[in-house]
Amino acid sequence: MPFIPHTDHDIQQMLAAIGADSIDALFSEIDPSLRDVDISAVPERASEQAVTRLMHDRASQDAPGLCFIGAGAYEHHIPAAVWEITTRGEFYSAYTPYQPEASQGTLQVVYEYQSMMTGLTGMDVANASLYDGASALAEAVLMAVRANRKSKSARILMPASVHPFYREVAYNICKNQQITFETVGYDETTGQVDREALSAWADEDITALVIPQPNFFGAIEDVDALTDWAQNNGALAIGVVNPVSLALLKAPGRWGHGEGADIVVGEGQPLGAPMAGGGPYFGILCCRKKHVRQMPGRVVGKTTDMEGREGYVLTLQPREQHIRRSKATSNICTNQGLLVTAATIHMSLLGNTGLHDVAVTCAATTRDLVARLTAIAGVEKVFDSAYFHECALRLPVAAEGVLARLAERDIFGGLDLSRFYAGYENVILVCATETKTEADLAAFADALADVLAHETEAA
Amino acid sequence: MTTMTEQLIFEHSRPGRQARAQAPASAPAIDDLPATAMRDTALGLPEVSELDVVRHYTRLSQQNFAIDTHFYPLGSCTMKYNPRACNTLASLPGFLGRHPLAPASHGQGMMACFYELQEMLKSVTGMAGVSLTPMAGAQGEFTGVAMIKAYHEARGDHERDEILVPEAAHGTNPATAVMCGCKVVEIPADADGDVDVAALREKVGPKTAGIMLTNPSTLGVFEQDILEISKMIHEAGGLLYYDGANLNAILGKVRPGDMGFDVIHMNLHKTFSTPHGGGGPGSGAVGVGKRLLDFMPIPVVGREDEGESTTYRWLDERDVPHTIGRLSAFMGNAGVLLRAYVYARLLGREGMTRVAEFATLNSNYLMTRLKAAGFDVAYPERKASHEFIVTLKRQKQELSVGAGDFAKRLLDYGYHAPTVYFPLLVPECLLIEPTETESRETIDGFVEAMIAIRDEARVDAATLTEAPFNLPVRRLDEVAAAKNLDLKFEAETGDARSVA
Numbered sequence: 001m002p003f004i005p006h007t008d009h010d011i012q013q014m015l016a017a018i019g020a021d022s023i024d025a026l027f028s029e030i031d032p033s034l035r036d037v038d039i040s041a042v043p044e045r046a047s048e049q050a051v052t053r054l055m056h057d058r059a060s061q062d063a064p065g066l067c068f069i070g071a072g073a074y075e076h077h078i079p080a081a082v083w084e085i086t087t088r089g090e091f092y093s094a095y096t097p098y099q100p101e102a103s104q105g106t107l108q109v110v111y112e113y114q115s116m117m118t119g120l121t122g123m124d125v126a127n128a129s130l131y132d133g134a135s136a137l138a139e140a141v142l143m144a145v146r147a148n149r150k151s152k153s154a155r156i157l158m159p160a161s162v163h164p165f166y167r168e169v170a171y172n173i174c175k176n177q178q179i180t181f182e183t184v185g186y187d188e189t190t191g192q193v194d195r196e197a198l199s200a201w202a203d204e205d206i207t208a209l210v211i212p213q214p215n216f217f218g219a220i221e222d223v224d225a226l227t228d229w230a231q232n233n234g235a236l237a238i239g240v241v242n243p244v245s246l247a248l249l250k251a252p253g254r255w256g257h258g259e260g261a262d263i264v265v266g267e268g269q270p271l272g273a274p275m276a277g278g279g280p281y282f283g284i285l286c287c288r289k290k291h292v293r294q295m296p297g298r299v300v301g302k303t304t305d306m307e308g309r310e311g312y313v314l315t316l317q318p319r320e321q322h323i324r325r326s327k328a329t330s331n332i333c334t335n336q337g338l339l340v341t342a343a344t345i346h347m348s349l350l351g352n353t354g355l356h357d358v359a360v361t362c363a364a365t366t367r368d369l370v371a372r373l374t375a376i377a378g379v380e381k382v383f384d385s386a387y388f389h390e391c392a393l394r395l396p397v398a399a400e401g402v403l404a405r406l407a408e409r410d411i412f413g414g415l416d417l418s419r420f421y422a423g424y425e426n427v428i429l430v431c432a433t434e435t436k437t438e439a440d441l442a443a444f445a446d447a448l449a450d451v452l453a454h455e456t457e458a459a
Numbered sequence: 460m461t462t463m464t465e466q467l468i469f470e471h472s473r474p475g476r477q478a479r480a481q482a483p484a485s486a487p488a489i490d491d492l493p494a495t496a497m498r499d500t501a502l503g504l505p506e507v508s509e510l511d512v513v514r515h516y517t518r519l520s521q522q523n524f525a526i527d528t529h530f531y532p533l534g535s536c537t538m539k540y541n542p543r544a545c546n547t548l549a550s551l552p553g554f555l556g557r558h559p560l561a562p563a564s565h566g567q568g569m570m571a572c573f574y575e576l577q578e579m580l581k582s583v584t585g586m587a588g589v590s591l592t593p594m595a596g597a598q599g600e601f602t603g604v605a606m607i608k609a610y611h612e613a614r615g616d617h618e619r620d621e622i623l624v625p626e627a628a629h630g631t632n633p634a635t636a637v638m639c640g641c642k643v644v645e646i647p648a649d650a651d652g653d654v655d656v657a658a659l660r661e662k663v664g665p666k667t668a669g670i671m672l673t674n675p676s677t678l679g680v681f682e683q684d685i686l687e688i689s690k691m692i693h694e695a696g697g698l699l700y701y702d703g704a705n706l707n708a709i710l711g712k713v714r715p716g717d718m719g720f721d722v723i724h725m726n727l728h729k730t731f732s733t734p735h736g737g738g739g740p741g742s743g744a745v746g747v748g749k750r751l752l753d754f755m756p757i758p759v760v761g762r763e764d765e766g767e768s769t770t771y772r773w774l775d776e777r778d779v780p781h782t783i784g785r786l787s788a789f790m791g792n793a794g795v796l797l798r799a800y801v802y803a804r805l806l807g808r809e810g811m812t813r814v815a816e817f818a819t820l821n822s823n824y825l826m827t828r829l830k831a832a833g834f835d836v837a838y839p840e841r842k843a844s845h846e847f848i849v850t851l852k853r854q855k856q857e858l859s860v861g862a863g864d865f866a867k868r869l870l871d872y873g874y875h876a877p878t879v880y881f882p883l884l885v886p887e888c889l890l891i892e893p894t895e896t897e898s899r900e901t902i903d904g905f906v907e908a909m910i911a912i913r914d915e916a917r918v919d920a921a922t923l924t925e926a927p928f929n930l931p932v933r934r935l936d937e938v939a940a941a942k943n944l945d946l947k948f949e950a951e952t953g954d955a956r957s958v959a
Contacts (some may be wrong), residue, residue: 002810003540003732005898014824014899023816026823027712029681029842034713041582045807048544055801057551057566065565067558072788076557079481081513081548089527090520093541095875096738100937102529103931104464105522106737112468119503127944128738131594134788142638165788172756172784174603176608176640181651189670208775220496248489250498277569278559278789279594280740292944300737303940304927309464311932312894315940321597321634322881325641331634334595338736341516348468348512352502354482364487373636386492405563434483448883 065410070431107312123286133267136283140175160406161215173285191383218390227256272346282336296330360387361434464496534878534890537729549797559789585716586746592791593637599743627882667697675844689719708845711812731799817895818845847893864923
């Protein structure tokens with residue numbers, strides 16, 4: 001029996017001890033009409049060998065192409081040691097550290113993670129993770145409504161240059177909380193938040209302004225001005241960041257001329273999680289110390305044992321659902337602990353120089369790619385602002401067909417932005433991380449030139 | 460398990476040391492970013508070698524209890540063996556390298572697994588549809604209650620904002636109801652541990668949006684009146700939500716759909732043996748009855764057959780017209796879903812039924828042996844489900860040692876503690892769930908440890924109240940941790956500093 005150790009002898013002895021005739025008799029309190037169900041749609045069991053064969057076949061159907069899509073999930077090199085250590089059974093098969101003395105390994109890892117993440121963001125406090133970047137933004141919005149006691153409106157300004165899926169998720173999770181989301185458009189020349197559209201809200205009661213850096217188009221926002229605007233108008237500044245970009249860009253804790261962003265969230269995936277079809281990733285959430293008691297999720301603190309030795313425990317638990325129940329800051333319980341373990345090992349291996357080198361190499365590789373692609377007739381940048389490692393490009397023909405032709409050659413040539421923005425039928429969002437070689441870039445450029453030549457000919 | 464403590468990784472750091480093999484070979488200069496946008500402070504990461512990192516985190520791992528090293532009878536958490544094949548096969552390069560927005564034409568393998576997992580979960584729960592996107596049990600709960608709310612609103616039934624929750628429910632239930640904009644109405648349990656049906660009847664009415672139930676309940680017994688409860692709620696116009704925390708107890712034996720539940724979530728990290736990872740990632744896949752099919756969260760995987768060929772595609776708003784929408788940036792915890800799929804295929808239909816059977820056998824055997832050894836169980840007249848509750852109220856009175864003290868001393872004996880002080884309504888309780896993957900010898904060993912610990916308490920209570928003795932740290936001061944918050948290492952001074 002797969003994964004069940006009982007011998008026939010064990011079963012007989014155990015039933016005799018219980019005083020039951022059969023295993024079935026143990027279910028006698030259940031109404032007979034509910035028992036003996038038909039689950040024949042579940043296939044018969046397969047051996048490990050057979051399932052291995054099946055999964056190899058399936059995985060080979062998903063053999064990755066040359067990927068130039070970013071848009072919230074990024075292909076980075078992950079050092080071999082990261083998942084070798086992370087999948088050790090002692091990390092992989094442990095539970096949430098509710099018995100701290102038997103969980104010091106996990107707890108210390110989370111404390112180290114919190115230390116690294118506050119270093120990267122320049123914020124005071126980090127929690128032990130949320131599910132992903134999108135749900136972290138939703139939690140940040142809920143947190144801002146609790147934390148900004150001066151604001152009565154529960155009104156959130158959400159730039160259209162925030163990842164469209166993040167905006168959807170934030171809305172879906174917050175929609176029963178009487179929170180109003182107001183969209184702030186972007187400047188069609190720069191791709192940045194439209195400052196005129198923003199200033200229209202200057203005299204209103206605003207709870208928080210969401211500030212993406214870099215934004216969904218890859219563009220660098222004027223985060224100082226946006227943070228100042230928010231805080232001068234009584235709103236909290238919620239940063240949405242890519243953690244790798246922070247090795248190059250200003251830490252959110254230093255945005256603006258005050259004390260920096262109030263809450264910072266982001267997708268942790270670029271720190272050691274494979275793209276893996278969309279997850280598991282992890283959500284980053286950091287904040288200033290004055291908001292710590294409004295923070296959702298677990299957090300680890302350092303303390304001492306009865307002999308004075310240092311150790312780690314889950315702390316500030318009265319914010320959480322298992323204590324506060326209906327008055328908790330969030331319903332979150334399980335988070336993404338194993339991904340945090342991987343990220344902590346990943347950041348340790350890269351160190352300050354390594355993470356910086358990854359960030360600048362991504363930026364430089366994308367610049368190289370953009371130069372090669374815009375050298376093709378009819379391909380041009382949509383925005384003129386500075387960017388990190390993603391860039392929106394306008395093609396001479398509709399993006400959908402071009403991307404489909406490229407995919408036939410196993411090249412994923414970016415994301416079709418018409419799916420999210422009206423009037424962008426010809427626009428793709430491309431990304432080139434440090435994993436792309438000059439040969440990769442040349443292959444993409446050659447293929448695009450070829451596809452465009454055919455498409456324009458056909459048109 | 461080691462008893463050695465380990466410095467922080469930052470304390471291993473030496474300026475200029477680096478694991479150079481890990482970073483790109485060269486770092487070109489970038490000069491086109493605005494100066495005001497650039498970083499002007501240190502990153503604060505440790506500077507260490509690859510061996511430093513490997514040794515440090517290997518040593519930290521050795522300070523954990525885990526299923527792979529210890530019996531872990533943590534009630535309500537289903538700490539069963541996580542088959543290694545699930546990890547190996549979910550980690551094949553074709554799966555790991557897939558970008559979530561890459562075309563579906565290049566993701567048919569993964570999508571086939573998701574589709575088949577949806578179908579298996581439908582069958583084993585008796586539901587009409589399954590969405591795999593929720594990323595943990597609590598998000599599955601949110602999904603369920605959000606669908607219930609959306610269902611009533613779509614019918615113009617705007618007054619229904621009360622969610623009934625048993626008082627012994629997990630804290631996530633009431634917290635979720637509030638996140639969905641509902642009011643929580645608590646329902647007491649009767650003397651046998653079942654929902655008090657008379658009390659429930661008084662609280663059901665035109666404002667009832669639904670009820671959230673775990674069955675078997677958190678008290679470790681199967682809800683005997685479930686069919687009556689289901690009828691009562693439906694007649695009042697409400698819907699029934701099944702919290703799948705305890706699905707391991709009935710897998711393949713009884714189906715929530717047959718009990719009348721309209722929506723359920725499954726903790727795949729419990730019942731389908733995906734790892735707990737020291738606190739996630741989980742997966743809270745939801746199943747729905749016919750009434751809620753049009754409300755499921757997206758994306759869902761659909762299948763289209765044309766002649767000989769089958770293609771899988773993502774279903775979106777056009778296919779699920781009243782969807783409560785997207786709850787994660789992409790496809791939930793996709794890698795966890797692949798692990799659950801492999802597990803389900805390895806078990807097959809006979810294996811699924813055996814899960815409930817042997818989880819229940821082990822639980823009843825352990826309960827019988829502890830009773831015979833003189834321990835009190837909370838509901839002695841009832842059969843155990845996959846878990847049961849021991850109450851140490853008598854030991855607390857007679858020996859001045861409580862559930863928390865037994866728990867800490869069990870750690871010294873090499874057993875992870877059961878869940879303590881939950882559910883709150885049973886005093887000095889241990890909620891014990893052995894799971895089906897443990898052998899009779901392991902369970903017998905646990906019983907011997909419980910007896911030995913009680914003997915120790917009779918000689919000297921301090922053996923328990925000061926435990927543990929044999930772990931890297933002794934009992935930790937949680938009050939001080941909350942009072943003098945130290946949540947990060949601060950590099951400037953070389954030691955940790957209070958932040959609040």
